[in-house]
Amino acid sequence: MEIKIHDLYKTLLSHFGKQGWWPAEDKFEVIVGAILTQNTAWKNVEKAIDRLKKEKVLSLDGILNIEREVLKELIKPSGFYNQKADRLKSFVEYIDKNYKGNLNLFLHRDTNKVREELLSLNGIGLETADSILLYAGDHAIFVVDAYTRRLCKRLPLLKGMDCDDYESIRKKIERELKRKIKDEKELVKIYKEFHALIVKLAKTYCKKKPVCKKCPLMKKCSFGGV
DNA sequence: ACCCAGGTGGCCC
DNA sequence: GGGCCACATGGG
Numbered sequence: 741m742e743i744k745i746h747d748l749y750k751t752l753l754s755h756f757g758k759q760g761w762w763p764a765e766d767k768f769e770v771i772v773g774a775i776l777t778q779n780t781a782w783k784n785v786e787k788a789i790d791r792l793k794k795e796k797v798l799s800l801d802g803i804l805n806i807e808r809e810v811l812k813e814l815i816k817p818s819g820f821y822n823q824k825a826d827r828l829k830s831f832v833e834y835i836d837k838n839y840k841g842n843l844n845l846f847l848h849r850d851t852n853k854v855r856e857e858l859l860s861l862n863g864i865g866l867e868t869a870d871s872i873l874l875y876a877g878d879h880a881i882f883v884v885d886a887y888t889r890r891l892c893k894r895l896p897l898l899k900g901m902d903c904d905d906y907e908s909i910r911k912k913i914e915r916e917l918k919r920k921i922k923d924e925k926e927l928v929k930i931y932k933e934f935h936a937l938i939v940k941l942a943k944t945y946c947k948k949k950p951v952c953k954k955c956p957l958m959k960k961c962s963f964g965g966v
Numbered sequence: 967a968c969c970c971a972g973g974t975g976g977c978c979c
Numbered sequence: 980g981g982g983c984c985a986c987a988t989g990g991g
Contacts, residue, residue, distance in 0.1 A: 774972090778972085816987085819986080819987040819989080820987055820988080821987070821988080824987095863973090863975080866974095867974090885972055886971090887972075904981090936972095943972090970991085971990095973986105975985095978983080979982090
């Protein structure tokens, strides 16, 4: 049996409730978190963010002016700290140089323009770019991560599509949801919530075992669990 | 002593 | 255009 994407969203929402992503105080914190969480447990990212806050450098100017070696030391708990320090530095330098350090000026423009620019920056790939677009910029872009990809492989919800291709999954999910949701603001809200729910699902039921008997989607899966 | 975590870029074929 | 690999810390 095939699961409709919107039904899957509804099922997850009623099962887990609203997730309220992204957990951050402002746009800049979302961006820092998006870079720091690359292949890293969120718990470790929190430690790094707390340290940046404590040093009062969790701002565009803060990261711009802090010495690279000091920055590395502060974000150490989040791992890959050499490259992540470079990535944070190159991002704030880019915004400073091209947008007078004004994040809103950068974010609030044509979606594809912003996306292209993000992708041109060092260390910002598809998922990080889309996380920033959706959660910091409120653009209607769905974020695909490793969990989403895994879900696509295990659920017959995206039949006939390439589950290894990021863009293919993103566009399919966006198409399906756009068909159902006409209001742009509502769409953005659902993209935010849906991605968070997929992460929640994976963390709750699929930590180790690829197929979990406790999974709430069992009944709807032709093969028994995600 | 493994394996995993809200990825990305570089190199190889 | 896909298949490896390094990147690093902390928790199970």
